[in-house]
Amino acid sequence: MPVREVPRTAGEDPGTPPPRREEVRRVLRLFRPHTRPLGLVGVLIALSAVAGVASPFLIREVVDVALPRGDLRLLAWLAAGLIGIVVATTALDVLQSLLTTRVGQAVMHGLRTALYSHLQRMSLGFFARTRTGEVQSRIANDIGALQTVVTSTGADLVQNLATVVVTVVAMLALDWRLALFSFVVLPFSVWLNRRVGRLRRRITAQRQRQLAEMSATVEETLSISGILLTRTTGRTPEVVERFTRQSDDVARLEVGSEMAGRWQWSLITLTMAAVPALTYLLGGWIRGTGTALSIGTLVALVTLQAQLFRPLGALLRIVVRLHASMALFTRVFEYLDTPVEVAERPGAVDLPRPRGHVRFAGVSFAYPGAGQDTLTGIDLDVPAGTSLAVVGTTGSGKTTLGYLLARLYDVDSGAVLLDGHDVRDLTARSLSDAVGVVTQETFLLHASVADNLRFAKPDATDEELRRAARAAQVDDVLSALPQGYDTVVGERGYRFSGGEKQRIALARTVLRDPPVLLLDEATSALDTRTERAMAAALAELSSGRTTVTIAHRLSTVRDADQIVVLDRGRVAEVGTHAELLARGGRYAGLVAADAARAEPLEQPAGS
Structure with a gap:
C-alpha cells in the first residue's frame, strides 16, 4: 500500500542505502x-x-x-x-x-x-x-x-x-x-x-x-506548561488534531x-x-x-x-x-557521533581550594549560525570576595557572559580565568564545585523539597538544609507545608510561586557553599518586600564570596563593588553605582528608566 512520506530532520539518511x-x-x-x-x-x-x-x-x-x-x-x-x-x-x-x-x-x-x-x-x-x-x-x-x-x-x-x-x-x-x-x-x-x-x-x-x-508533541503539550498554554489560548482542538494526524502517519x-x-x-x-x-x-x-x-x-x-x-x-x-x-x-x-562542543580536556586539573578570583581576558563569543558576535573583547577583573553586577538592555550579552563563566559554552577567543586557570583547563566537577549558578528559569525535580535541595549536596544534614533555606528566606514557607521538607513539589515545582521556586533554587546552590556565586536574574520573580529581605541575605552570603549578578532590576545591584554596562556585546561602562550615575551615561539612563517603571501609575481624580 502507498506510504506517506515524512519530512526528514537534519542528519537523517535520505536514501537509507543498504547497511555499510x-x-x-x-x-x-x-x-x-x-x-x-x-x-x-x-x-x-x-x-x-x-x-x-x-x-x-x-x-x-x-x-x-x-x-x-x-x-x-x-x-x-x-x-x-x-x-x-x-x-x-x-x-x-x-x-x-x-x-x-x-x-x-x-x-x-x-x-x-x-x-x-x-x-x-x-x-x-x-x-x-x-x-x-x-x-x-x-x-x-x-x-x-x-x-x-x-x-x-x-x-x-x-x-x-x-x-x-x-x-x-x-x-x-x-x-x-x-x-x-x-x-x-x-x-x-x-x-x-x-x-x-x-x-x-x-x-x-x-x-x-x-x-x-x-x-x-506529547512532551510539549502534556506538560503543565503545555496544558496551561493550550487551555488559556483555546487551542486544545487544534493540538488534538495535530496529534491525530501524527498518529495516523x-x-x-x-x-x-x-x-x-x-x-x-x-x-x-x-x-x-x-x-x-x-x-x-x-x-x-x-x-x-x-x-x-x-x-x-x-x-x-x-x-x-x-x-x-x-x-x-x-x-x-x-x-x-x-x-x-x-x-x-x-x-x-x-x-x-555528535561532537561534544564543551568537553573536558585531557589532563584537566582540579582546584582543591578555589579562592574565587574571576577574570575575563579579551573574551569574544558568537552563537553558531548567529552571524555576529554576542560578546566582543570583554576585559573584566573580579577579585576574590568582591561583587560584580552586569547590566544592560535585552540582548546585550549579560546571560551569555554568565554562561561562559560556568562553561556552558566555550569562548571563541580570549579566556575566562578562575584563580588564574583557564576554565577550559579545569575538570567539570571542580568548576561546578567552584561556581554556583542560580538562573531565572528555575527547575525543580518531581520529588520532595529535601530531595531537591540534596540534589546539590546528597550528604547534607537536615540542619544544613534548614540553614540554607533560612539564608534564602524560604524556611518559613517550607516549614509551613503539610509535610514540611518532605512535601513533594509536583511537576516542575508548580505548587510554588515563581518567587518561592527561585528561593528554593537559591537555597540549593547555597547548600554547596561555592566560592563563586552567579545569579542570573535570580530575584526577578520576587516581590519588593521579599526582594529586600533576600538582598540582605545575599549580602550576608556574599561575605568572603565572589558574586556575579546579572540583573534587569537595578535596585538589586546598587551596592556591587563594580558594575559593568554591556551594550551590543561590548563593555560600555565600568564603575560603582555612584561613579556611573555621576557620569550621566548609559547606566544613568538605565537607572532613570528603571525608576520610571517602578513609579505607581497616577490615579485619576475621584477614583
Missing part, C-alpha cells in the same frame, strides 16, 4: 565485551543444529530397516533416539535463550547508558537546537525498538544459518540429485529478500522520524512496514510448499528408471527439506529485520 560495512562492524563491536558467553552460545547452536538433522537419518532407518524387518528392539531404540533428540534440542534452546537474553540486555544497557552519558556532556547549545521530545525518542523509541534485534535476532540468525548449513550437508549426503533440485529456490529467494530489506529499512527510518515528531507507516514485501513472501512460500511434492514426483521418476533410491531416503530427504525451508525462511526474514534495524542504529549512532 563500517556500520555493521560498529554494531558487532557492541558485542565484543561478551565474546565468552557468545562463544558458548555458538557451541550450543552447533550442537542443536547437528541434533536436529539426526532425526531424518533415524526416520530412514525406521522406514528402510526396522519396519520391514519387524525388529521391535531396533524400532524401540530408534524411537527413543527421536525422543532424546527432541529433549536435547529443547534443553539446548532454553540454555541458549538464557545466555543470549543476558548478553542482549547487557548490550542494550551499554547502549542506553552510553547515549545518555554522551547527551549529558553535550553543550547547552545542543539542547537549545534540539527538541526534548526528539532526544527522548532516540532513547525510548529507537533503542527500545532494538530490543528484539539485540537480545535474540543475532542468535536466531546464527542458529538458523547453522541449521541451514548442516541440513544442506545432510541432504547432499543422502542424495545429491534431489538435494540440488531442492536448492533451485534459493537464488530467487535471496534476491527478492534483499529488495524487501531495503524497502523495510527506508520505511523504518520514516516511522522513527514520525515517532520522534509524535513524542515531541505512524499507523500508515506501521502498516506499510508490515506489508512491505508481503506478496513477494507469499510467492516464496508457495514455491517452498511446492518443492516437497515435486521432490516426491522426481523421486518416483528416478526409482522408475531403475536407479537405486530407497523409500526411506526419499522420506528422509523430504523431511530435511522441511528442516531446510523453515530456518531458511526465518533466516530471510531475520535479514530483513536486520536491514530495518540498521535505520535504528543509524539514528542512535548519529547522536553518539
Whole structure:
C-alpha cells in the first residue's frame, strides 16, 4: 500500500542505502565485551543444529530397516533416539535463550547508558537546537525498538544459518540429485529478500522520524506548561488534531512496514510448499528408471527439506529485520557521533581550594549560525570576595557572559580565568564545585523539597538544609507545608510561586557553599518586600564570596563593588553605582528608566 512520506530532520539518511560495512562492524563491536558467553552460545547452536538433522537419518532407518524387518528392539531404540533428540534440542534452546537474553540486555544497557552519558556532556547549545521530545525518542523509541534485534535476532540468525548449513550437508549426503533440485529456490529467494530489506529499512527510518515528531508533541503539550498554554489560548482542538494526524502517519507507516514485501513472501512460500511434492514426483521418476533410491531416503530427504525451508525462511526474514534495524542504529549512532562542543580536556586539573578570583581576558563569543558576535573583547577583573553586577538592555550579552563563566559554552577567543586557570583547563566537577549558578528559569525535580535541595549536596544534614533555606528566606514557607521538607513539589515545582521556586533554587546552590556565586536574574520573580529581605541575605552570603549578578532590576545591584554596562556585546561602562550615575551615561539612563517603571501609575481624580 502507498506510504506517506515524512519530512526528514537534519542528519537523517535520505536514501537509507543498504547497511555499510563500517556500520555493521560498529554494531558487532557492541558485542565484543561478551565474546565468552557468545562463544558458548555458538557451541550450543552447533550442537542443536547437528541434533536436529539426526532425526531424518533415524526416520530412514525406521522406514528402510526396522519396519520391514519387524525388529521391535531396533524400532524401540530408534524411537527413543527421536525422543532424546527432541529433549536435547529443547534443553539446548532454553540454555541458549538464557545466555543470549543476558548478553542482549547487557548490550542494550551499554547502549542506553552510553547515549545518555554522551547527551549529558553535550553543550547547552545542543539542547537549545534540539527538541526534548526528539532526544527522548532516540532513547525510548529507537533503542527500545532494538530490543528484539539485540537480545535474540543475532542468535536466531546464527542458529538458523547453522541449521541451514548442516541440513544442506545432510541432504547432499543422502542424495545429491534431489538435494540440488531442492536448492533451485534459493537464488530467487535471496534476491527478492534483499529488495524487501531495503524497502523495510527506508520505511523504518520514516516511522522513527514520525515517532520522534509524535513524542515531541506529547512532551510539549502534556506538560503543565503545555496544558496551561493550550487551555488559556483555546487551542486544545487544534493540538488534538495535530496529534491525530501524527498518529495516523505512524499507523500508515506501521502498516506499510508490515506489508512491505508481503506478496513477494507469499510467492516464496508457495514455491517452498511446492518443492516437497515435486521432490516426491522426481523421486518416483528416478526409482522408475531403475536407479537405486530407497523409500526411506526419499522420506528422509523430504523431511530435511522441511528442516531446510523453515530456518531458511526465518533466516530471510531475520535479514530483513536486520536491514530495518540498521535505520535504528543509524539514528542512535548519529547522536553518539555528535561532537561534544564543551568537553573536558585531557589532563584537566582540579582546584582543591578555589579562592574565587574571576577574570575575563579579551573574551569574544558568537552563537553558531548567529552571524555576529554576542560578546566582543570583554576585559573584566573580579577579585576574590568582591561583587560584580552586569547590566544592560535585552540582548546585550549579560546571560551569555554568565554562561561562559560556568562553561556552558566555550569562548571563541580570549579566556575566562578562575584563580588564574583557564576554565577550559579545569575538570567539570571542580568548576561546578567552584561556581554556583542560580538562573531565572528555575527547575525543580518531581520529588520532595529535601530531595531537591540534596540534589546539590546528597550528604547534607537536615540542619544544613534548614540553614540554607533560612539564608534564602524560604524556611518559613517550607516549614509551613503539610509535610514540611518532605512535601513533594509536583511537576516542575508548580505548587510554588515563581518567587518561592527561585528561593528554593537559591537555597540549593547555597547548600554547596561555592566560592563563586552567579545569579542570573535570580530575584526577578520576587516581590519588593521579599526582594529586600533576600538582598540582605545575599549580602550576608556574599561575605568572603565572589558574586556575579546579572540583573534587569537595578535596585538589586546598587551596592556591587563594580558594575559593568554591556551594550551590543561590548563593555560600555565600568564603575560603582555612584561613579556611573555621576557620569550621566548609559547606566544613568538605565537607572532613570528603571525608576520610571517602578513609579505607581497616577490615579485619576475621584477614583
